[in-house]
Amino acid sequence: MRSVLCIVGIGVVLLLLAGCFTSDIGGGSSSPTAPCNCTGPDLNCADFSTQAEAQACLDYCRGRGYGDIHGLDGDDDGRACESLP
Secondary structure, three states: OHHHHHHHHHHHHHHHHHHHOOOOHHHOOOOOOOOOOOOOOOOOHHHOOOHHHHHHHHHHHHHOOOOOOOOOOOOOOOOOOOOOO
16 A cells, blocks of 8 residues: 555656646747747737837747748848837
Protein backbone atom coordinates (compact mmCIF):
# COMPACT_ATOMS: atom_id res chain seq x y z
CA MET A 1 0.00 0.00 0.00
CA ARG A 2 2.85 2.38 0.83
CA SER A 3 4.47 1.95 -2.62
CA VAL A 4 1.16 2.64 -4.37
CA LEU A 5 0.75 5.90 -2.43
CA CYS A 6 4.32 6.86 -3.26
CA ILE A 7 3.77 6.29 -6.98
CA VAL A 8 0.51 8.26 -6.92
CA GLY A 9 2.25 11.06 -5.01
CA ILE A 10 5.05 11.22 -7.57
CA GLY A 11 2.47 11.36 -10.37
CA VAL A 12 0.71 14.30 -8.74
CA VAL A 13 4.00 16.15 -8.30
CA LEU A 14 4.89 15.59 -11.96
CA LEU A 15 1.50 16.88 -13.11
CA LEU A 16 1.90 20.00 -10.99
CA LEU A 17 5.40 20.60 -12.33
CA ALA A 18 4.21 20.15 -15.91
CA GLY A 19 1.88 23.10 -15.44
CA CYS A 20 4.80 25.29 -14.37
CA PHE A 21 6.86 24.64 -17.49
CA THR A 22 4.62 25.44 -20.44
CA SER A 23 5.80 27.20 -23.55
CA ASP A 24 4.29 28.80 -26.61
CA ILE A 25 5.19 25.99 -29.00
CA GLY A 26 4.33 27.17 -32.46
CA GLY A 27 3.44 30.67 -31.28
CA GLY A 28 -0.23 30.10 -31.89
CA SER A 29 -1.78 30.90 -28.61
CA SER A 30 -1.96 34.26 -27.05
CA SER A 31 -0.27 34.65 -23.67
CA PRO A 32 -0.29 37.59 -21.26
CA THR A 33 2.86 38.93 -22.93
CA ALA A 34 1.84 38.15 -26.52
CA PRO A 35 0.57 41.17 -28.45
CA CYS A 36 -1.77 39.02 -30.56
CA ASN A 37 -2.69 35.48 -31.57
CA CYS A 38 -0.88 34.40 -34.73
CA THR A 39 -3.36 31.66 -35.61
CA GLY A 40 -6.62 33.57 -35.34
CA PRO A 41 -8.93 35.23 -35.20
CA ASP A 42 -7.96 37.28 -38.23
CA LEU A 43 -7.01 40.85 -37.33
CA ASN A 44 -6.83 44.03 -39.36
CA CYS A 45 -5.63 47.56 -38.69
CA ALA A 46 -9.00 48.61 -37.25
CA ASP A 47 -8.41 46.14 -34.39
CA PHE A 48 -5.46 48.22 -33.11
CA SER A 49 -5.44 51.67 -31.48
CA THR A 50 -1.90 52.58 -32.54
CA GLN A 51 0.65 51.72 -35.17
CA ALA A 52 2.94 50.51 -32.38
CA GLU A 53 0.37 47.91 -31.26
CA ALA A 54 -0.05 46.64 -34.80
CA GLN A 55 3.73 46.62 -35.27
CA ALA A 56 4.15 44.54 -32.12
CA CYS A 57 1.70 41.97 -33.50
CA LEU A 58 3.42 41.90 -36.90
CA ASP A 59 6.86 41.48 -35.34
CA TYR A 60 5.61 38.83 -32.91
CA CYS A 61 4.04 36.66 -35.62
CA ARG A 62 6.94 37.09 -38.03
CA GLY A 63 9.32 36.08 -35.26
CA ARG A 64 7.41 32.84 -34.85
CA GLY A 65 7.49 31.97 -38.53
CA TYR A 66 3.95 33.04 -39.47
CA GLY A 67 4.98 36.01 -41.57
CA ASP A 68 2.39 38.74 -42.06
CA ILE A 69 -0.42 36.32 -41.23
CA HIS A 70 -2.93 39.14 -40.63
CA GLY A 71 -1.95 41.27 -43.63
CA LEU A 72 -0.99 44.27 -41.50
CA ASP A 73 1.89 45.28 -43.79
CA GLY A 74 0.09 45.94 -47.09
CA ASP A 75 3.11 47.35 -48.92
CA ASP A 76 5.63 44.89 -47.45
CA ASP A 77 7.96 47.59 -46.13
CA GLY A 78 8.14 46.10 -42.63
CA ARG A 79 5.78 48.68 -41.08
CA ALA A 80 2.31 47.61 -39.98
CA CYS A 81 -0.79 49.79 -40.34
CA GLU A 82 1.03 52.98 -41.27
CA SER A 83 -2.20 55.01 -41.23
CA LEU A 84 -2.63 54.49 -37.48
CA PRO A 85 -1.35 57.10 -35.01
